[in-house]
Amino acid sequence: MTKFSDKDILLEIKDLRIQGYSDETWVDIIKGVDLTLHRGEVMGLIGESGAGKSTIGAAAMGYARDGTRICEGSSIEFDGMELTTATESERRALRGSRIAYVAQSAAASFNPAHRIIDQHTEAPVHYRIKKRLEAQEDAMELYERLRLPNPQEIGFRYPHQVSGGQLQRAMTAMAMSCRPDLIIFDEPTTALDVTTQIEVLAAIRDIVDQFNTAAIYITHDLAVVAQMADTIKVLLKGEEVEQASTEEMLDNPQEDYTKSLWAVRSFKRKQKSRPTDGTEPLISVQNVHAAYTGGVKVLDDVSFDIYPGMTVAVVGESGSGKSTTARVITGLLPPMEGQVLFKGEPLPPKYTDRTRDQLRQAQMIYQMADTALNPKVKIHEIIGRPAQFYSGLKGTALKQRVDELLDLIELEPSQYYNRYPPELSGGQKQRIGIARALAAEPEFIICDEVTSALDQLVAEGILRLLDRLQRELGLAYMFITHDLATVRSIADEVVVMQNGKVVEQGPKDEMFRPPHHPYTDLLLSSVPEMDPNWLTELLEERGLDNIGEAATSKGDAAPST
Amino acid sequence: MSVFVIGYYAALIAASCLAAYFNYRRTFMLLFSLTLVSFVLGIIGGTPALRVVTIFAGALALAVGTSYAFKEFLVQIARPNLAKELRTAPLTASFGMFVIFTYAIAGIFAPVIAPHGEAEVIASAFAPPDANMLLGADQLGRDVFSRIIYGARNTVGLALTATILAFLMGALAGLLAAVKGGWFDQIMGRAADVIMSVPSLIFALLMLSIFGTSLVVIVIVVAVIYSPRVFRLTRAVAGNIVVMDYIEAAKLRGEGDWYLIRREILPNSMSPLIAEFGLEFCFVFLLIAGLSFLGLGIQPPTADWGSMVRENATLISFGDITPLIPAAAIALLTVAVNFVVDWMLFRSSGLKEH
Amino acid sequence: MGDLTRLVLKRLGLGLLTLLVVSILIFFAVELLPGDIAEAVLGQSATPETVAEMRRQLGLDQPAVWRYLQWLGGAVQGDFGVSLVSGEPVSEAIGDRFVNTLFLAAYAAVIAVPISIILGVTVALLRNTLFDRVANVLTLTSISSPEFFLGYILILFLAVKTNMFPAIASLSSDMSLSELLNRTFLPALTLVLVVTAHMMRMTRAAIINLLASPYIEMARLKGTPPWKVIVKHALPNAWAPIINVIALNLAYLITGVVLVEVVFVYPGIGQALVDAVAKRDFPIVQACCLIFAATFILLNLAADVGAILTNPRLRHPK
């Protein structure tokens, strides 16, 4: 609080209360939060999913998101103007020009129908701040500052022609287009992988510094916010837990909840090693080459083994072929060459040719629980179906099995038995996905980025659950991820992939000990650490140009699904 | 200035003041603009114009009241889950449900409700309404009200059967095409093109002339004419669903096509299909009415709204409203169905605004 | 763009196949219709000998398959035969009428398409307000009575009572364009009323369906005014379904307006088709149906191409 004087207050929120409409009633989402932001200050807003971070961010613009309303008695004062009582058009006049917003997923928030630059110039032209051509030139300048490749040309592309990291930077540039006093970043890097995340973080930090713009940086990742913010505010269920300057917060968290956030990263389990008694590997991927129809080769001579009861982590940046490997194993994508052995027996390449039992043995847990669970099917049927299908359970036996599974994933059966997936939280959905895989009683489960869409507390819970199940049921996991922190905590062996090739593999502890393959090195060093100076140091170490490199080399990467 | 006129303005102004006092801004704006409009109307049209406004407003208020009460009623009797959904329904939607409900009752209990038989000749041609015949008589001296009631059973029954059949055929083919893909998809797509590219009246004429004009044939022919549209829609919707991970998961489990369609895809494609149902239903009505242009529709003396409009349509040219009554019956149902559909669409859009 | 050309060519090829199937279907359907041209032409006064004689003269005594192949042989070379009744070449018999139909369809479309899109956008903007409800009730009411009845009502008010437009749309070759537009205004208006509701509701639904998207919220957060959010941000992404419904309705305007033609005595192709079916004049029926099918195929193709052109993802693949 020392850095900024009280005269420079830009935004002052007092006793903010926001209600959301659900189930025909208004429920409190934000229960009286105060917030003071000075010019040039960056405030980090953290808290678990659903804490109300985005809602506060929008409220700072005087905007109540669809289905929410700001209650009377709240006060939002922006630069001397009271937003709660201002008319809609007065409030609208601020948006884009004086307060800008950077959305969580740039890919979804850019309008697919217009070129990036047209969306960029929309606000300045609308507010008559700049002429279109001027605005375009300014955009190119901003692109350059944000180290986007081809700054002269990239704006004339459509959003789908640009990679996720680049879009996120273009979004930041767009927010800058009117040189606003305040930018709200709503989890701008959650959808990006570690290597890309760094570039975006660096770009945001630069631009905010350069223009002395105030910012609210919303995230659920403490390590990230540590790099960005001057002050940090921790939220829980719509209420403030504590607020302090970044250093203070990191060194000396006061509240239990904040401390628990720290503890997440401490989960670690003992590493197991391969059985030495000559047991055959459960799954053996042998010299697999694969391509999607009509496309280029996606997998190039991939081989690795997975032994019973062990966890093999497959890491690599987006588009490196991790999911494709999983598809080959499950038989969704027959390989061009090579084969997959199950306990030494070759599996038919196409899943339609596999027997029911072969299908049962290899189950998959998907990354996006939202798309992996049918929203119109009740929980008990989602979980019960594999049990019914493979084991022929019926009636009370089936119900008992479903209850058992629900118990296993720590969801109270009586409460969740009849719910539909949309009525669950992200973590709960992911648990249902796990239960569905378990219901088949497999020996082997593929976990495709099961934690990347979840916040850390929940993700931690899932990892513990998987670990417990492995211990109790002796399962083998193939754990696809790009998050090395997760790898550290759960893996026994690691396979690193890049551009469809396995670049390195071995037991975890070896992998985390230098020397590495340069790519592994890049991955490892990109995982943010809880040190406020980590990013600065890393950038110095790598040199600015290197980061840009990492972004362009995978401009084509498809967003992971 | 009659008592009516004074009362009229007094009521309006009082209501406006009340609304203003209690801070109902929209209600106030509505009421007060009505007051202002009424001044103009009163000057131009005199008391009769005001009466029309009153009747109109009264009818509207009645409709609003009924809808509100009906919604509360439904909320009370529905299961908790359903009740929760119903509570979100706007008044228009509950009005729609009320009308549909009324039509259903009228259709199911037609013989009990209708004072006369649908074919019974009881008066002279075009006899005016009286205590016995609420809406007067038609060209043969049959009670129009009774025929409207029976029409609800015949027309709606037929249209409903035909539409449902069209949806069964179209949706099933669309789902299968989406799941199977490949040549099956192609063949079904081309077949749909062929059916759609023959004008529907001609298609109906050809089919009905060849296979006869029994009710069953009519239903099947109408269903065949409309199923390609449903097919295309379903195919498009299901096409978006089959790429979802949960479908992949089910396929990996080794599930058959039938299970995929029934348990996984269908529940997720319901809402666009239902929305389409609202309009198709109305088109089916009209096609059946159009069939009677070719002498192919429902057999006489069965009452059918479309034919009732047709039979006396020329009277409208002389300002006689006889044909408007069945036309209004159709229009009311169409509007009602689409009000409900609008609500479903709105829900599926994920918007929550008020 | 190479992909687009390939798509168009492929679809055109499939379209030809569809036409072939349609022609087979129509031929045998007409063949299966009870009665034949001889009985139809002679009507009530047909006697077995005259009917037999007429059949012989028209070559109807040959096997159906043979006659179909003969027709097909001609059609492939662009000769669609002569009307069995009048002996006139098919192109002469229906050429003018098709032009008339196209004119009326274009007239109606030029009014209906912009109106329904503008109305659709407006009701999407003012969704769930009184305006929305009223617009919906009105358009829905207009499609819920048979189109001929709608025509009668328009005639009553605009022709008989106020004498603003002529009640019958008979054409002559020496009319000026404005006279033509005036003469055909009522049938065009009827058609407009018939097709507007569908297109308007689809526009509304397609737009509303997008309003919960993140980029719409983003647009709002950029300070874009509500109408601009709809017009600039939602509409461009909603084109695909809208274009499809427009195509469907345009096809209807060309192929489905027999009743309107009858009511307004408009010499269009629909009337010609119905007459030809009544007379079992196979070459005419076939030609009309093929024209209709081709229209339908082309419009569908245009809709698909339109959907691609309005979607940058498809227009500029990576």
Next chain:
Amino acid sequence: TKSAAAAPQRGGTFRWGLHDGNTGDTHDPGTYVTRTMIFLAHTHRSYLTMINGDGSLGPDLADSWEASADASEWTFNLNQNASFHSGRKVTADDVIASLNHHRGDETTSAAKALLTDVVEITKDGDHTVKVKLTGGNADLPWLMTDYHFAICPANDDGTIDWKSGDGSGPYKIDSGEFGVQFSLSRHDGWHGEGAWFDKVDIITLNDPNARQTALVTGDVDSVSLIELKTMALLQRDPNINIFNIPSAGAITLPMLCDTPPFDNVDVRNALKLSMNRDEIIEKIAFGAATKANDFHHSPAQPYWPDDIPQREYDPDQAKSLLKKAGAEGLSVSISTADSVYAGAVDMAVLYAEQAKASGINIDVVREPNDGYYSDVWLKKPWCLVSWGARPTPDVMYTLAYKSDAAWNESRWQNERFNELLLQAKAELDDTLRAEMYREMAMLARDDGGTVIPFFNNFVYAARANVGTPDQLAASWESDGARAASRWWFTS
């Protein structure tokens, strides 16, 4: 009729809306079937004879005609002034070729049946035609008014040129499109009297509403058919005159007399007694009809027997007849279609209601309009038929009641009736002939298989500024289809 007959005057374009036309129409007189073509034929072509406004037979192309004593040979003397629109004079060759168009094995003419008893047609000089018959036929000159027998120019090979649309009628075709509209202008060399209008536009208006509004708005000057339902409403318009002319056209309900239960005469009579004709005329024809008595001979035709008692609605007697026939609780179905007659389906429904009183259940089956006369008529045991007006009872009876007639729609066989028919045909003495027709009427009424509810009137209309003769012909709508040559504009 409302309009007073003022002195006719020349000028104007007569726009004439006709109620039935088809894109597939042609100028071939052998296949005339729609009203548009029939009326057009009466406007641009000529016939040998014509029916006058007062119902008598008058000259057209033939100045005069005489029969041999047994009426088996007829001579027609042609008008020497008559010429085709092309300018060529009308000769005996044209007449012979035109009549031969409907004869012989090669013909596809619908009128073939009418000329089966013609043995030979010869000429006697350029302007005399002789027709030789197998037996006597006193009605041959009447027969020549049939709409098929339009005279067209002959080709050299004895066929006719019908395609060009040339004729010798009062107006010549300037332009036209079948099923849509024809424009005609006066043929200055016409041999007849009248043709007051300068031009005539014939417009096909199939839709009843289109006809009425066109008349009301003045888009046409006259229409050939008014929908009966709205007749009374239209009558209120002071600018419009409605003509309501009793005709010889009839609605018939033929039962196949060789098919049970109609093979029992008591059943047939019970059905005839179960019809309340007054109510049907009131509700279906809206009064515009003449009550019929189950024999197909109308007051608008010559020799009508006026002393036959009218059959009335009598459910009780019907019941007792049914009892006698052992057919109580009779259930039959009747086929009908909308296209037969406006209100045909309604009529059947109403009849079914009336017959309930006799304990008869009539099931109304609506058949498709399309192909009604080829699929239903003469095939289904009981159906509803509409007959155009025929000039004489002989033509009508020969066509549809003679036991071996192709169109004996009820398959009624009656020796005595056939005998009388042949006798009457050749009988030139009017009193004797009338006597025979009376007996035939009684036979048809009491034994025949056809229920005839009414003879429908022709109801058509013109705008008030159209002048008409005092008497309007009852052979077709619009003054015997000759409005174009008989009417005029008054102002």
